Amino acid sequence: MATEPQDGRLVELEGVRKSFGPHVVLDSIDLSIRRGEAVVVAGPSGSGKSTLLRCINGLEAIDAGDIRFEGQSIPKAGKGIYRLRAEMGMVFQSFNLFPHKTVLDNVTLGPIEVKGLSRLDAQTRARALLERVGIPEKADAVPADLSGGQQQRVAIARALAMEPKLMLFDEPTSALDPEMIREVLDVMRDLARDGMTMIVVTHEMGFAREVCDRLLFIDAGAIVEDAPPEEFFRGAKSERAREFVDKIIHH
Ligand SMILES: Nc1ncnc2c1ncn2[C@@H]1O[C@H](COP(=O)(O)OP(=O)(O)OP(=O)(O)O)[C@@H](O)[C@H]1O
Ligand SMILES: [Mg+2]
Numbered sequence: 001m002a003t004e005p006q007d008g009r010l011v012e013l014e015g016v017r018k019s020f021g022p023h024v025v026l027d028s029i030d031l032s033i034r035r036g037e038a039v040v041v042a043g044p045s046g047s048g049k050s051t052l053l054r055c056i057n058g059l060e061a062i063d064a065g066d067i068r069f070e071g072q073s074i075p076k077a078g079k080g081i082y083r084l085r086a087e088m089g090m091v092f093q094s095f096n097l098f099p100h101k102t103v104l105d106n107v108t109l110g111p112i113e114v115k116g117l118s119r120l121d122a123q124t125r126a127r128a129l130l131e132r133v134g135i136p137e138k139a140d141a142v143p144a145d146l147s148g149g150q151q152q153r154v155a156i157a158r159a160l161a162m163e164p165k166l167m168l169f170d171e172p173t174s175a176l177d178p179e180m181i182r183e184v185l186d187v188m189r190d191l192a193r194d195g196m197t198m199i200v201v202t203h204e205m206g207f208a209r210e211v212c213d214r215l216l217f218i219d220a221g222a223i224v225e226d227a228p229p230e231e232f233f234r235g236a237k238s239e240r241a242r243e244f245v246d247k248i249i250h251h
Contacts, residue, residue: 149180
């Protein structure tokens with residue numbers, strides 16, 4: 001039986017450490033995220049943002065500490081890790097769609113192969129998801145015929161098709177042309193408003209301000225700020241975060 005904390009914490013990290021060789025990438029991270037929260041993670045390149053997401057969904061094993069999902073420690077390996085990963089959707093900067101499969105096949109593959117849905121059920125659900133991300137007419141296209149923004153929305157639909165409890169986004173708009181960024185952020189905003197729990201690594205500070213409950217600022221593997229966006233922008237506590245905000249806003 002999962003022993004989820006009563007206060008609705010979905011993800012908890014306690015003293016999480018991760019090193020690559022001598023290089024400490026995550027240094028005693030403590031963090032808890034409640035169901036329904038949308039959290040933005042920002043910080044300089046190399047500060048550990050992607051590694052944090054990869055540890056949460058079990059793509060990287062941690063060296064010390066504990067990560068719990070619904071009150072249960074994330075298994076180190078084996079079958080448990082696959083079951084857990086199916087509960088979390090991950091969206092990357094580079095959409096990672098199957099290039100030779102249609103949009104519909106990209107979105108139905110997981111539900112059919114992993115969840116055992118019938119092709120028909122999977123397709124019905126996939127079409128509803130394509131509608132939700134605003135590209136119902138692209139079901140039969142292949143990824144190469146879509147814009148970057150459309151491909152990223154397919155990637156989001158594909159993740160949602162697994163009915164995840166948590167969505168992890170790693171710089172989902174940083175490979176996109178400016179005119180496509182908005183359409184992807186709008187889909188993410190709607191998801192957050194519908195109550196999806198999400199952790200979003202992004203430097204889109206307008207999105208953070210408008211959509212997110214909390215903004216985490218990571219520097220050198222440590223969370224140095226954890227505050228509601230308004231508070232963060234009004235006056236970050238650390239010099240490093242203030243410099244960062246300055247740079248981004250006056251970019
Ligand atoms: N598999 C790996 N092997 C060795 N070093 C790694 C590995 N993955 C990440 N690192 C190192 O860990 C540090 C943190 O990397 P990470 O990708 O988490 O940073 P990031 O904050 O996501 O950066 P960016 O903004 O550039 O994406 C970097 O110094 C990186 O070089
Ligand atoms: Mg990264």
